[in-house]
Amino acid sequence: MADPRRERVAGEAPPIEVRDLTMTYDSFVVMEGLSFQVRRGEIFVIMGGSGCGKTTLLKHLIGLEKPKQGAILFEGEDFGAADGAARKRMLRRMGVLYQNGALWSGLTLAENVALPLEEFTSLDSESIAEVVSLKLALVGLRGFESFYPAALSGGMRKRAALARALALDPEVLFFDEPSSGLDPVSASRLDDLILQLSESFDTTTVVVSHDLASIYKIADRALFLDIKRKTMTALGSPGDLRDNPPSDEVRQFLTRSSEGVP
Amino acid sequence: MAAVQVEIRQERHTLLAVLAGDWELERATPRFDRLVEESPSEGAKLRSIGFDTTALGEWDSSLLTFLLQGIDYCEAHALEFREEGLPASVTRLLALARAVPEQNLNLEAERISAVARLGRAGLSAYRGALAAITFAGDVVDGFIRLLLRRTRFAWRDFWFVVQSNSSGALPIVTLIAFLVGVIIAFLGAVVLRRFGAGYYVSYLVGYGMLREMGALMTGIIMAGRTGAAFAAELGSMKITEEIDAFRTLGMSPTDHLVLPRMLGLFAMMPLLTIYAAFIGILGGMIVAISLLELSPTQFVAGLLTAVTLSDGLLGLFKGTVFGLLIGYAGCLKGMQTGSDAGAVGRAATSAVVLGITLIIAANAVVDWLAALVEV
Numbered sequence: 001m002a003d004p005r006r007e008r009v010a011g012e013a014p015p016i017e018v019r020d021l022t023m024t025y026d027s028f029v030v031m032e033g034l035s036f037q038v039r040r041g042e043i044f045v046i047m048g049g050s051g052c053g054k055t056t057l058l059k060h061l062i063g064l065e066k067p068k069q070g071a072i073l074f075e076g077e078d079f080g081a082a083d084g085a086a087r088k089r090m091l092r093r094m095g096v097l098y099q100n101g102a103l104w105s106g107l108t109l110a111e112n113v114a115l116p117l118e119e120f121t122s123l124d125s126e127s128i129a130e131v132v133s134l135k136l137a138l139v140g141l142r143g144f145e146s147f148y149p150a151a152l153s154g155g156m157r158k159r160a161a162l163a164r165a166l167a168l169d170p171e172v173l174f175f176d177e178p179s180s181g182l183d184p185v186s187a188s189r190l191d192d193l194i195l196q197l198s199e200s201f202d203t204t205t206v207v208v209s210h211d212l213a214s215i216y217k218i219a220d221r222a223l224f225l226d227i228k229r230k231t232m233t234a235l236g237s238p239g240d241l242r243d244n245p246p247s248d249e250v251r252q253f254l255t256r257s258s259e260g261v262p
Numbered sequence: 263m264a265a266v267q268v269e270i271r272q273e274r275h276t277l278l279a280v281l282a283g284d285w286e287l288e289r290a291t292p293r294f295d296r297l298v299e300e301s302p303s304e305g306a307k308l309r310s311i312g313f314d315t316t317a318l319g320e321w322d323s324s325l326l327t328f329l330l331q332g333i334d335y336c337e338a339h340a341l342e343f344r345e346e347g348l349p350a351s352v353t354r355l356l357a358l359a360r361a362v363p364e365q366n367l368n369l370e371a372e373r374i375s376a377v378a379r380l381g382r383a384g385l386s387a388y389r390g391a392l393a394a395i396t397f398a399g400d401v402v403d404g405f406i407r408l409l410l411r412r413t414r415f416a417w418r419d420f421w422f423v424v425q426s427n428s429s430g431a432l433p434i435v436t437l438i439a440f441l442v443g444v445i446i447a448f449l450g451a452v453v454l455r456r457f458g459a460g461y462y463v464s465y466l467v468g469y470g471m472l473r474e475m476g477a478l479m480t481g482i483i484m485a486g487r488t489g490a491a492f493a494a495e496l497g498s499m500k501i502t503e504e505i506d507a508f509r510t511l512g513m514s515p516t517d518h519l520v521l522p523r524m525l526g527l528f529a530m531m532p533l534l535t536i537y538a539a540f541i542g543i544l545g546g547m548i549v550a551i552s553l554l555e556l557s558p559t560q561f562v563a564g565l566l567t568a569v570t571l572s573d574g575l576l577g578l579f580k581g582t583v584f585g586l587l588i589g590y591a592g593c594l595k596g597m598q599t600g601s602d603a604g605a606v607g608r609a610a611t612s613a614v615v616l617g618i619t620l621i622i623a624a625n626a627v628v629d630w631l632a633a634l635v636e637v
Contacts, residue, residue, distance in 0.1 A: 064509060091510060096507070098503045115513075
């Protein structure tokens with residue numbers, strides 16, 4: 001990274017580090033032997049075929065699932081083992097954009113964005129309203145404050161959810177399949193937004209995706225989860241991985257080829 | 263449309279099936295193995311099965327299933343399946359159907375013994391009980407945080423619950439309570455008149471509505487109405503990941519979703535219980551006046567001599583406890599909702615069942631305790 005803002009003290013812990021993680025559902029092993037680090041400020045994509053465990057990995061990273069084995073470190077602290085206040089403090093530094101937005105349907109967009117601010121800051125209601133307007137404006141939804149989520153299109157709902165995820169200026173942003181369910185134009189617009197936010201706020205971004213166009217456009221590095229081997233088989237820039245694929249599965253995925261697949 | 267025809271004849275080592283007519287799914291098609299077994303054998307040992315389709319008309323998947331049966335038959339009897347007589351599109355589809363080998367996914371229901379099944383049921387009951395206790399602990403914890411003002415209270419949800427469980431619930435509570443009062447009075451009229459004690463119907467209605475039926479009927483109505491609604495609301499929020507969104511923001515779904523619902527219902531149930539008891543007594547009075555020729559004054563006088571404040575307080579206490587239990591059952595089942603389409607329905611159903619079970623069990627316990635302390 002040439003950007004001087006991104007240069008930090010050497011030896012600083014990476015924002016996210018996964019050490020020898022095994023993920024299971026009951027006794028079924030989803031993935032094992034996952035070890036990687038997400039670098040500060042980069043856009044890190046977790047990719048792989050449907051059902052390979054991408055979303056499960058994301059759920060582990062955001063603390064909705066506990067590791068069966070191994071550890072997930074957030075800024076050098078064990079996130080999986082953290083409880084109570086420590087865990088809450090870590091969660092405050094993360095923002096998550098769920099696949100379908102997961103906006104609170106009983107609240108307006110403004111209230112959705114305001115709730116985390118009310119919970120965690122001591123801002124008065126006027127300042128909160130200003131921050132809310134700013135966040136909604138950043139995602140292109142200025143003027144939609146009083147709308148309920150049900151009245152919005154899928155793309156707008158995702159952008160509104162992004163505004164909520166940005167509410168507390170998170171250091172790490174997680175996206176679960178940002179392009180899913182969107183038309184190509186809306187999906188591309190969301191990609192642009194991810195790129196802009198990542199550059200402007202210097203956030204570390206983790207994206208789960210199987211949308212090739214989006215992966216090539218936004219990813220600094222990508223991690224490939226191989227459903228057959230039940231582990232990660234590639235980590236690197238998507239362009240390099242396509243040109244020098246470490247395995248047939250990676251090549252097929254990155255070139256959208258079904259050749260040799262039964 | 264020409265009827266499906268299959269003629270089987272043996273040519274040296276090959277069994278030739280001549281297929282004719284229109285093969286369509288709506289019509290019955292023959293089974294391959296049965297046709298072959300019924301065909302006359304000519305002594306020469308069979309090595310292959312071939313086809314002649316020159317007279318074949320229209321065809322669809324029914325022909326393909328028939329041919330796939332043929333392929334299975336050939337595999338089972340070590341015969342060669344000769345495709346050259348089949349139309350090219352049929353051979354392509356057959357190749358496609360067999361392109362991916364059947365995967366052994368081990369999805370067959372494993373056989374488990376009765377003992378193992380009992381053990382599993384025990385374990386799952388244990389886990390369920392543990393989850394229910396954990397949830398109750400969460401709620402108490404959240405309530406303490408609320409008292410210590412360590413969390414913001416979702417007043418809007420609270421007032422919404424209060425509204426839907428006060429004015430929103432009045433019509434149905436009025437109707438049911440009135441009818442229950444009428445039923446008790448009828449029962450009293452029939453039974454007590456036999457002993458010439460018709461006058462005491464006011465005792466029965468008063469005790470019945472205040473001590474038992476006011477709280478119980480309100481509880482059952484609210485379990486079906488509000489308990490199910492809590493479960494369905496929280497269940498659909500679970501499915502749309504709205505509850506996860508609270509968790510990953512470091513906010514407690516218990517504080518924001520469960521507490522306002524439980525407290526709203528907890529605050530309204532005692533009021534509804536008193537209201538139901540009075541409406542029930544009114545219903546009973548109307549029956550007593552019209553059927554037993556009691557005057558309103560006599561009825562009320564009877565009521566006042568027998569019924570004490572402690573009867574009313576007992577009902578009030580029950581109503582309050584029921585409010586807690588219904589809210590608990592509804593929220594617990596909502597938060598435990600699975601992720602498929604039927605899950606919300608199951609959550610609502612089990613919230614009602616659990617709610618009513620808890621209410622009736624609690625009613626028995628409270629009555630027993632009341633008898634012990636002679637209330």
